[in-house]
Amino acid sequence: MSQELSYLEANRARFLQDLLALVRIPSVSTVPARAADVRRAAEMAKAYMEQAGLEHVQVIATSGHPVVVADWLHAAGAPTLLLYGHLDVQPADPESEWTSAPFAPEQRDGRLYGRGTADTKANVLSGIWACEAYLQTSGRLPVNVRILLECEEEVGSPSLAAFVRDHRSRLAADAVVNLDAGQQADDQPSLTTSYRGLIGFHLEVRTAAVDAHSGGLGGLIANPAMALAHILAGLQDPSGRVLVEGFYDQVRPLTKAQAAQLEAMTPLAKRLADGVGAKGLWGDPEFSPIARNWLRPTLEVNGVGGGFQGAGSKTVIPATAFAKITCRLVADQDPEAVLDLVKRHIERSAPAHVQVSFSETSGQATPYRLPDGHPVAEAAGRVLERLYGRPPILVGGGGSVPATAILQAELGIDSIAFGFAQPDERIHAADEFFRLSDLERGRMAVAMLLAEVGAKRTEGAQSAN
DSSP states (O other), X not given: OHHHHHHHHHTXXXXXXXXXXXXXXXXXXXXXXXXXXXXXXXXXXXXXXXXHTOEEEEEEOOSSSOEEEEEEOOOTTSOEEXXXXXXXXXXXXXXXXXXXXXXSOEEETTEEESTTIIIIIHHHHHHHHHHHHHHTTTSSOSSEEEEEEESOGGGTOTTHHHHHHHTHHHHOOSEEEEOSXXXXXXXXXXXXXXXXXXXXXXXXXXXXXXXXXXXXXXXXXXXXXXXXXXXXXXXXXXXXXXXXXXXXXXXXXXXXXXXXXXXXXXXXXXXXHHHTTOSXXXXXXXXXXXXXXXXXXXXXXXXXXXXXXXXXXXXXXXXXXXXXXXXXXXXXXXXXXXHHHHHHHHHHHSOTTOEEEEEOXXXXXXXXXXXXXXXXXXXXXXXXXXXXXXXXXXXXXXXXXXXXXXXXXXXXXXXXXXXXBOXXXXXXXXXXXXXXXXXXXXXXXXXXXXXXXXXXXXXXXXXXX
């Protein structure tokens, strides 16, 4: 495949410009006012795929943001891979914390800074560029390829399941190559074998119809901010173990071998914590830090508020207080069941004279785990070993990629994580960046993976004619 790699090298300057143009689009799916920008990102990706030589490229509307699909299906007898990624990004707020404007990408010290660089526009384009290298040189791919790019991953992929259900034949494949992924370090490749699921909700605590004078009514009515504090304190013990009855009932116990392997990876946990300036590692002492991060569920307060927020003092008892709460779930936990457990716990623990109400703030994601010995995962491992000079380690994903569970449930296909973001690249935070060296390595890796899977003729592959 020397001509394909030569093509990738010869077009590196154009590829960078393509990425810069895509990062400049503020495709923030969580903000309704950005819907047109999300659509612009989808249309730009469509143009890039058409330029690459892919076929049947479409931007298709859903009940939410659009989906972009494409394919090339002329490798008779070869496996079919579905390349998955997303084009939407997290909000950049507060923009004052950015060194450079989040949607004006800037190169500094071998890094490209901008919202969406690492999560996950660079990885998405690497997949398109790899296909282009084949189609613009030899005129064909070593495997059949379908591409699915969604624009709602950052809000939990609420429209994706219905879309996949309605387009089964168009998305049929032997395996998913999930480009929304990363590696552990510059010199340490990894394969992600699991992702945690997600539930989220907004909790409101109300004690009165309007704010009240803290002197006139102090001692007569309940304070919702204090009531909320009591509720939140009752969700976890001081070590972080969740106190909701039944929360851990469906969680798989760790084997002795798993526990020992994860304990040995504590230096990685320390490096991740240091990367955000944390004051140290924290969590349930019964489990090692990496076990807590990959294979144990969590409950987090993502935001809290109520009452006067301005400078100075305002002596009121606020009428309401709120918290935004999410739980990361692990294999075998059912999102709806866990959500019900947490809500019922809050209702039981609410103090007297307090009204609690719930509204969803994010979509749900089912946990996902890759079966052992998957042939495409093994092919990915061989590619990573050639690129890095050492075999990949098997890791768990602490975050959620809803598409993995959706595609498994709707199409019966598993997802192999194959991206090149690194843990320190400030995904979801200010000054998000992507290493330019990984931009080159990523597109080369996807091209190599297509060749590796095509050469091995993965057992059980479907023939696409």
